[in-house]
Amino acid sequence: PLLPQPGFVQHNPPRSSLHAGLHQAHLRDPLCKLVQRGPTGDEETGLFQYVRGFAVPPCHLGQEACSFEWTVSVSSEERMRFPNYLPNEGGHRPVRLLLEGCLLYRLRCIKVSPAMIQFDHLAWSVAETTWPSAIYVFINGVEHYVRRKVHNGKDLALDITDGLRQGMNQVSIHLLRSPAEQQDVFYAAGVEVLDVASLAFVKQLVRTIPAAQSCEEIRRRLSSSVTDGDDDLAVVNDHLSIDLLDPFMARIFNVPARGSACTHRECFDLDTYLMTRMSKSGKDGLKENWKCPICNLDARPQNLIIDGFLAAVHAELQRTNRLGEAKAIKIKADGSWELQQPRQLSSEHPASSSSSSSSSSAGAKRKRMASPTTYKTESSSTNNSTRGNSLETAVIIELE
Numbered sequence: 306p307l308l309p310q311p312g313f314v315q316h317n318p319p320r321s322s323l324h325a326g327l328h329q330a331h332l333r334d335p336l337c338k339l340v341q342r343g344p345t346g347d348e349e350t351g352l353f354q355y356v357r358g359f360a361v362p363p364c365h366l367g368q369e370a371c372s373f374e375w376t377v378s379v380s381s382e383e384r385m386r387f388p389n390y391l392p393n394e395g396g397h398r399p400v401r402l403l404l405e406g407c408l409l410y411r412l413r414c415i416k417v418s419p420a421m422i423q424f425d426h427l428a429w430s431v432a433e434t435t436w437p438s439a440i441y442v443f444i445n446g447v448e449h450y451v452r453r454k455v456h457n458g459k460d461l462a463l464d465i466t467d468g469l470r471q472g473m474n475q476v477s478i479h480l481l482r483s484p485a486e487q488q489d490v491f492y493a494a495g496v497e498v499l500d501v502a503s504l505a506f507v508k509q510l511v512r513t514i515p516a517a518q519s520c521e522e523i524r525r526r527l528s529s530s531v532t533d534g535d536d537d538l539a540v541v542n543d544h545l546s547i548d549l550l551d552p553f554m555a556r557i558f559n560v561p562a563r564g565s566a567c568t569h570r571e572c573f574d575l576d577t578y579l580m581t582r583m584s585k586s587g588k589d590g591l592k593e594n595w596k597c598p599i600c601n602l603d604a605r606p607q608n609l610i611i612d613g614f615l616a617a618v619h620a621e622l623q624r625t626n627r628l629g630e631a632k633a634i635k636i637k638a639d640g641s642w643e644l645q646q647p648r649q650l651s652s653e654h655p656a657s658s659s660s661s662s663s664s665s666s667a668g669a670k671r672k673r674m675a676s677p678t679t680y681k682t683e684s685s686s687t688n689n690s691t692r693g694n695s696l697e698t699a700v701i702i703e704l705e
């Protein structure tokens with residue numbers, strides 16, 4: 306039968322099974338060659354891709370409708386920026402040539418709550434792709450096939466760039482809703498436009514917030530936390546603690562950055578973050594993980610900020626040769642700050658000196674746990690009144 310019988314359950318093949326995916330070999334991504342145009346020809350380089358905007362803004366697929374049709378308009382200028390393919394040599398996997406400024410178009414579906422009618426683009430950009438159980442996609446009347454978790458480890462976004470042409474394009478999808486999908490599983494779909502960009506271009510998208518503005522935000526947070534008794538924040542009496550350690554390097558950042566949507570003050574190192582998101586030529590496809598490594602919210606290049614206050618803290622620590630010992634600072638409402646250090650540990654417990662004190666509560670990846678041998682520290686004993694936790698805590702950094 307063309308369609309699965311009612312009650313049919315898809316079984317996942319063993320993950321090592323190559324045969325199970327052979328019939329989908331033609332759906333593989335093309336090989337990528339990332340180049341920059343130079344006076345002497347093309348040179349291979351590292352590039353970035355990130356979602357810049359939408360050709361079809363995310364829309365809720367509702368509960369009943371099974372057919373959706375959208376129009377994607379492509380100008381001649383946009384069409385010029387589509388990637389080209391290298392001449393194919395007999396049966397080899399096609400090689401796509403990506404240059405700075407290239408545009409890519411992708412169709413994605415994500416799971417949403419029924420109430421989510423208005424789309425927050427920040428939330429969309431960090432949501433995993435999830436295809437409805439049966440979806441048929443046509444671009445200008447040509448069927449495109451989605452790749453699913455069963456063969457690919459996770460549902461993959463559908464690159465429709467090659468199916469688009471200059472002018473108006475028809476994008477249509479048809480769903481067969483499973484019983485669950487008629488009840489309480491909801492989707493949204495949209496067509497994203499991605500930019501391919503160089504490191505220099507990505508860096509100039511990053512904004513710097515002046516130290517004075519950053520200080521003012523800290524002052525406001527201190528005063529509001531005192532009044533509403535929010536003990537989620539590391540607020541003690543009159544100061545705020547900020548962890549200075551970059552989650553990748555486990556030492557202080559060089560350039561302090563975070564996402565503009567982040568609610569924490571902690572920063573990661575800008576260059577380390579960007580370099581771990583740079584794509585290279587090859588068969589692995591382009592990297593894309595623009596989530597804040599501290600809180601997992603959206604941190605695409607256009608939403609990155611450099612914290613001018615923490616940059617000034619870094620400069621001062623560098624000037625006074627204290628970068629090596631810097632793990633966290635205490636900031637007062639007037640903007641003055643000092644290094645926060647655990648009290649000197651007694652010499653009979655040298656092993657515990659590697660655990661660092663942290664009053665940060667924002668780090669999703671930094672799990673707080675009591676260390677096997679615990680000590681009262683200066684910072685935590687002052688925390689005592691509001692946090693009820695006088696034990697030194699260890700910072701656990703999970704590697705991805």
Ligand SMILES: [Zn+2]
Nearest residue numbers: 567597599600
């Ligand atoms: Zn964050």
